[in-house]
Amino acid sequence: MLSALSPNDPLLSNPFSAAFDGGYTPWDCPEFFLAPKPVTKPVTSSTGSDDPDQTHAKEKPDSDYSNRGVTIVEERKRRRMVSNRESARRSRMRKQRHLENLRNQLNLFRVENRELNTQLQILLNHCDRVxxxxxxxxxxxxxxxxxxxxxxxxxAFE
Structure with missing residues (x-):
């Protein structure tokens, strides 16, 4: 199968050949990796047809697959974001309930403390009277x- 391809076939071309022409490797030229990628324009049909469905019929399954992949990733991100928001909401609710319980407990302790202080004053007054x-x-x-x-x-004197 490989013998049917010519050495000049574009499928066998090295995409890094431009970087290696001067004897440098991509590791020697970090700007090769850091340089912005050129923006590619979509290829349009040269048949003169204005029907967009005829352009790149061969590429549609790939773009649909990549769109599905992106859609799946976006859906996962969306679900994770929704799940995280729900988890954060539940966490806030738990925190709010906990704070409310602490406030209620504080109020109960204040009432109990007032009652105990009143009882202490009564006992001290009773202790003072005794x-x-x-x-x-x-x-x-x-x-x-x-x-x-x-x-x-x-x-005794009498």
Missing amino acids: RTENNWLRSERTLLCQKLSNISQFM
Whole structure:
């Protein structure tokens, strides 16, 4: 099969031959790779027909295949973008629910803290009343002990 092709056949031509003519390789000339690619214009039919369906009938399957490939890639990108947006939306919703739960918990803790402070104040007031009453009872006991001592001394003299 290869023997049927002539050495001058364009299918066998080297696309890099222009870069190697001066003895340089593409690695020696990085601008070869960095240079902008020439813009190619679509080839039109030279038959004089204005029917666009007749132009490049042979290239249509390739362009349809490449369009399908691009379409598939674009569809995958679109689906991934939609999926990412949905995932981000769910993440924001979770974060919002979490923050709302934290706010509710904060409010509950504030209410509980207020109630505990109120109970603490009540207990401190009660403790002060008991301490005051205890001091009063001690002083009354001291007075009663003195009266008893005086009465005992009075009885001892009689």
